[in-house]
Amino acid sequence: MTTVDDVSGPSRVAGPDEAISAEELQLAARNHGIPLEALRYDVTPAGLHYLLIHYDIPDVDPAAHALTVGGAVDRPLRLDLAALRERPRVTHRVTLECAGNGRALLHPRPVSQPWLVEAVGNAEWTGTPLAPLLREAGLAADALDVVFTGADHGVERGVEQDYQRALPVADALREEVLLAYEMNGAPLLPQHGAPLRLIVPGWYGMAHVKWLRDIRVLTEPFDGYQNAVAYRLRQDADDPGVPVTRIEPRALVRPPGFPDFMSRKRVLRPGPCTVDGRAWSGHAPVTAVEVTFDGGTTWVPATLDEPTGGAWAWRRWQVSWRATPGRHVLGARAVDASGRTQPVEQPWNRGGFANNLVQRVEVVVLAE
Template sequence: MTDSDQMGTWDKSAEMLVHQDEPYNAEAPPGALESRITPVDTFYARNHAPIPRIDSASWRLRVDGLVDRPLELSMDDLRRLPERTVVATLQCAGNRRADLVEIRDIPGQVPWGPGAISTAKWSGASLADVLAEAGVRPEAAHIAFIGADVSQRATPPQPFGGSLPLAKASSSEVLLAWAMNDQALPAAHGAPLRVIVPGWIGARSVKWLQRISAQSEPTDNYYQTEYSILPPEADPTAAGPGVGITLGPVGIHCAILRPGRNAHLASGPTEVSGFAFAGDDRTVARVDVSTDRGRTWTRADLDPPEHLWTWQHWRTTLTLPPGEAVLVARAWDSTAAVQAESPATVWNPRGYANNAAAHLRVTCHP
């Protein structure tokens, strides 16, 4: 039913910043991060196994567990449900890991820059509608997902999976998506069907979906607990379930896109711009930028949230003197949470959830 192909067939732009060919892991190029909607060919890709090819005609989605009516659904069955659309930003939990690696090495993990994040328009059926068809029983508290991609990192190897609390899974924004930016969902992004969980780490938006199960407890899938924050002293190869904090909603953070990293600029007025993302159902309330390592701050102009579940772009013009400068950007969300001052504060041995302020070194010439 499935096979894998080489990364060159996935219709991705040559501008993608590729970290691994197999499994294919690549971040969006900086220019793609400046648009409200990311083109499909520059949308970031995070995979733990070869990308499967699935025959959508013979594919079926199984819905089981603590339900009154177990289901086996074809794509035609799903398309009979009301089609819903959500514009949402997805972000890998390891986004901006490279900043943490500069503090202390994190072996065995992809050294993502700021581009493991992208935004698309997703269309499909509401997960809540599918769960209503199945009739979730009162004792169910979590909804688990299994994809078709089999990872060798788990022992023994197992398909990628994850779960959500029932309250989030039943929310209107959570989709079973078959379309991306008004075109059929590509194989590289989970065709024929994937979960879209706005506001949560990308690992919960399981691709190549095969099974949905209602459960009383979270899934025991390897990747449910692998995506967790461990204490700095923990050994990630030996940490068992319960040692870390399992990740869900994305924390407030931002990135500087212009000027580029280690840029050489003319001194004087310089436009500084980037994006910020609050995660969950929060919005970005403010972005501040500093040219003197945080002694003084300038408030940036911030785009209003066009959609609840997406990033927001910001920009400001700063006067930079000749010499080296370190630009720092920090964001605040609608709950008044603010980014940590330094990546050292949030370092962890898996390199997840870096929501420290963004730092960028530039050199200005007279």
């Protein structure tokens, strides 16, 4: 008898010398990162923002789409897109990063979407705040979790499901949490959750439920797959782990010079230049960025540009460098106001989440 178990294997960690599998490549071919040169744009243009789509992009008719709000509320609601657009409208610039960013650089490598460092983007999300809607529905006094369900449907580790993620009530009521229907001033694209998605500034991407169709308030903890099984920091398969929530600090270098097609190593002419990039954290504002040109042996402070996008957007940094002929390994690390920074040793866990190990950008500076 054929069942969903016939398409789905258990989670696993690659063997010590195991190269990228055909299944990982298949995911990489569809879920793309930001090309690192696009760190030049403060707001990431359409099509360059990272994408992680668990199942298929669903076929949603915006005209027929409605959001339902139910569960432990006094007044269940149903709002179509027109009704949502009539509500107060706000725009937040928000850096989104996949919780699995950096996974393919871990040793050993958790087998899943094989991100290097590029699963990030910074966009302007426009929509209506969630909290007033929840208050209108009237949360039960003992409400605990708020479950967000998307229109995307698939199987994961043998569990057939609509994509669902819950937030604790206190997080769902944060004033900056949005029901977004526009990205960068245009209607949402299909792959970014059209016609409606959740935006939870500061949290990793798994919380920003796309193709949002239902909100359900629970008076007990949500035990769905994406909260209870998938997005947890565990050391081994038996470890219950802790939930993945906010984005750890990270700085990325915009690779200087020009690349080799195949190796993506960089070529630079010698002389003075400016090296720059972006830095962000979901815990607190970035307060400092340090840059290395020797693979982490020594560090110099970068200058932070003025913030351009509020508390949840990345921030540009820059540093002057006199490029001398030879090979160099560049990297940067961010520090945020909570004191968090990026580790020099990999923060390994079995899902490969929240890995903010410092990037390595190999640069060859040509002879004079």
